[in-house]
Amino acid sequence: MNQPNEQVTQQPPQYYPAAGYPQPQPQAVYQPYPVYQPVYQAPGFAIKRKDPRKTGAVRTLNKLALLMVAQTALSFVLQIGAVILCTGTGIDIYNDELALVLLSIGLSPICTAGPPLVYMLFGKKDWNFHLRFGRANVFGCLLVILAGLGVCLAANFPAAAVREVLEGLGAKEPDSVLGQGGGWLSFVTEFLGVAVMVPMLEEFAFRGVILSGLRRYGTGFAIAASAMIFGAAHLSISSVVFATIAGAAMGLAYVLTGNLWVSVCIHALNNGIAVIESYSDLIVGPGRQELLAGITMLVVCAVGVIALVVLLILRKTLFPKREPMVPADGVLYPPLGAGESVVTMLKSPVLWAILAMVLVETAMMFVVL
Numbered sequence: 001m002n003q004p005n006e007q008v009t010q011q012p013p014q015y016y017p018a019a020g021y022p023q024p025q026p027q028a029v030y031q032p033y034p035v036y037q038p039v040y041q042a043p044g045f046a047i048k049r050k051d052p053r054k055t056g057a058v059r060t061l062n063k064l065a066l067l068m069v070a071q072t073a074l075s076f077v078l079q080i081g082a083v084i085l086c087t088g089t090g091i092d093i094y095n096d097e098l099a100l101v102l103l104s105i106g107l108s109p110i111c112t113a114g115p116p117l118v119y120m121l122f123g124k125k126d127w128n129f130h131l132r133f134g135r136a137n138v139f140g141c142l143l144v145i146l147a148g149l150g151v152c153l154a155a156n157f158p159a160a161a162v163r164e165v166l167e168g169l170g171a172k173e174p175d176s177v178l179g180q181g182g183g184w185l186s187f188v189t190e191f192l193g194v195a196v197m198v199p200m201l202e203e204f205a206f207r208g209v210i211l212s213g214l215r216r217y218g219t220g221f222a223i224a225a226s227a228m229i230f231g232a233a234h235l236s237i238s239s240v241v242f243a244t245i246a247g248a249a250m251g252l253a254y255v256l257t258g259n260l261w262v263s264v265c266i267h268a269l270n271n272g273i274a275v276i277e278s279y280s281d282l283i284v285g286p287g288r289q290e291l292l293a294g295i296t297m298l299v300v301c302a303v304g305v306i307a308l309v310v311l312l313i314l315r316k317t318l319f320p321k322r323e324p325m326v327p328a329d330g331v332l333y334p335p336l337g338a339g340e341s342v343v344t345m346l347k348s349p350v351l352w353a354i355l356a357m358v359l360v361e362t363a364m365m366f367v368v369l
Helices: 052-088 097-106 108-122 138-154 156-168 184-217 219-232 237-257 260-278 289-318 338-346 349-364
Strands: none
Touching (some): 052 097, 052 184, 052 219, 052 349, 108 184, 138 260, 184 219, 184 260, 260 289
16 A cells, blocks of 8 residues: 555656567757868968068158259259359359359358258258267367378379279369369358368258268168268269268268267368368469378378277277167167168169269260360
């Protein structure tokens, strides 16, 4: 007898098929198809990204090299205008020695400093970054000036070699604009213009604006590129050789001392010596130009070598290493290496255009007029 609280659980009856009948098969369970999920794989080639240093260096070099093109074009246009104006007013500028000196000197501020000044003003550039007049060791600056001047005068040797080669091939370089006048008034005017005014204008343009504008990409790159632009601005091939070497020396002097007046002094002394030698007949008498030039070259180069040796020995003491100055926008890239600097300059179409200008000027020397 069952207890009243007990619950009886009945199992469903199990039916087994009789012998000889097929056994029941288990029902298949539905399995959905797997969802395709693509797996990303890197491409078989590497995607090259442009280096902002190199692209920025080429872009900046093009812009600053265009300043030299603008200087040359402006000088050409103004000279033609001045000749037309003088001809119209009855002034024979080619036979008036003083008028020719005044014309060449008077156009220098507009042609040399005009385009860089417009670039600085309209580009809203940092004047303190471009034009540096920092304090430096006086004795060290004197050594730099003497050594730089010696390099500038020594640069006359390769320039003279190039000139001789071209003359041997039948070329005729244009006469120098120095020494066109014959009196003391012309000498004083030319000395003040060429040895005082022109160095300040050109150092502002080529070392202050161009070199400093390139310096954020490396000091070596800035010195080399600005020296090439400065040399090409002289167009005549022998002058290009001389000015490129001199530009490198003055650029290094500016970077080493951090004072633009040092490069101005080197430039002024070099130009002053050239003006004095061109008026040697007036100053020391006729027939003594070669003697004066030889003595000047010997003395200045010897003093320059001594100053350079002392400078190399005392460089770390006189000019301790300083932190690089950062421009106003705060962008300062790691410096370009030597190979990168060469490649960057080769990629500049404006530099190639400037080289074409020099080649055209050189080809014109073979044309007999």
